[in-house]
Amino acid sequence: MVSVQTIATIVVKVFKIVLNIVILVLYRTGYNGEFLGVGGTWNLNEEKNPDAEIVASGVIVGYLIYTLVQVVTFLFGTTEHKRALGDIVMNFVGVFLWIAVGAVALHYWGGYQGEHQFQFVFAERQVGLAVGALCVIQGAVYLLDTVLAIIHFTKEQLKLECLYTGSLVTISPISKDFLCELDIYAVTIAPLTEDVSEFGGGARVVWAMSAGDREAEAQAKKGEEGDGNERDSRAAAALKRNWCIxxxxxxxxxxxxxxxxxxxxxxxxxxxxxxxxxxxxxxxxxxxxxxxxxxxxxxxxxxxxxxxxxxxxxxxxxxxxxxxxxxxxxxxxxxxxxxxxxxxxxxxxxxxxxxxxxxxxxxxxxxxxxxxxxxxxxx
Known part of the structure; x- marks a missing residue:
């Protein structure tokens, strides 16, 4: 059964996408249909450093891409990344980046003066302040998503810790290979039922080896690893492990x-x-x-x-x-x-x-x- 935290995570991510698109449209077309920006870098005939716009565009577009990829991955039937440490880091960093972008926009557009001397209300100023406020709100939403990601991550860690608390546990079939490396022998895999948690089907795992058997198998594994290291060079092994990063x-x-x-x-x-x-x-x-x-x-x-x-x-x-x-x-x-x-x-x-x-x-x-x-x- 899908947990409340999972539903909340999906809703929050969809809300982030919608709010991100609104910010992007205003950021791009808020100056009478032309580029608005958060610091007015290209709005006036003056020399300014484009660093503010570089960071702002990266945050707005980058987090839109990131959240879209996350939601699309949900549609493929996998929710593993909802409890990933990377999602926590991305959301946590996003809190500060979005608030920083919003602060820059509010600072600039709050003191903005238009081209006409006797005009006191400017449409671009109002849109700029709206962009800044929405960025701050987006930062608060990312803070909420960070909390949800931490909850998912903590629950996952607790499920892994239960492997060491008793002689009979329920695990995901995906974890079977992982448990075998820990000298645990999976004798049967139970069929999927409605009582199984959202992490998939369960497997009944029992301790079926004595301490001596486990020690002997550990020594055998060490021997196999030594033979493998002799066959493969260290460079090839490192490349195989770290090609992605x-x-x-x-x-x-x-x-x-x-x-x-x-x-x-x-x-x-x-x-x-x-x-x-x-x-x-x-x-x-x-x-x-x-x-x-x-x-x-x-x-x-x-x-x-x-x-x-x-x-x-x-x-x-x-x-x-x-x-x-x-x-x-x-x-x-x-x-x-x-x-x-x-x-x-x-x-x-x-x-x-x-x-x-x-x-x-x-x-x-x-x-x-x-x-x-x-x-x-x-x-």
Missing amino acids: GLRITEMILSVIAIGLIVGALYSPQVVQSDHRHIALIFSSYSSYIIITGVLIIARLLGESAGWRTSIGFSIMGFIMFTAAAAVIFYDWHRSYYANLRPNKEAYDLLISSGVFSIINAAVFLVHIFLTFKKEADY
């Missing part, structure tokens, strides 16, 4: 390099023809996946593995986003480079380099999709 680290490094190059190029406004849609797409792709891959890497280092369906979802979206960003970069480079009589070669070199790294990262995401689907290995 290696690809995630590569994706994050390429994203950081690409965004560093594009920021330098955008100091020359003629490079992208001041097209806010293109700038938003590029920044959203780069910064959002810096956040997503960073959190996945942190969770993996803490010993948590995301499901392979969830990992494929992130990789597919990453491939699409970085391919689109590269296409926009190459289009802007081709359109504006030959249109300028005296183009800034340094800026265009930075722009095209960012596009190349975006293509490379898209290829890495594609390789990640193929390997994950082929092996069906948890990240």
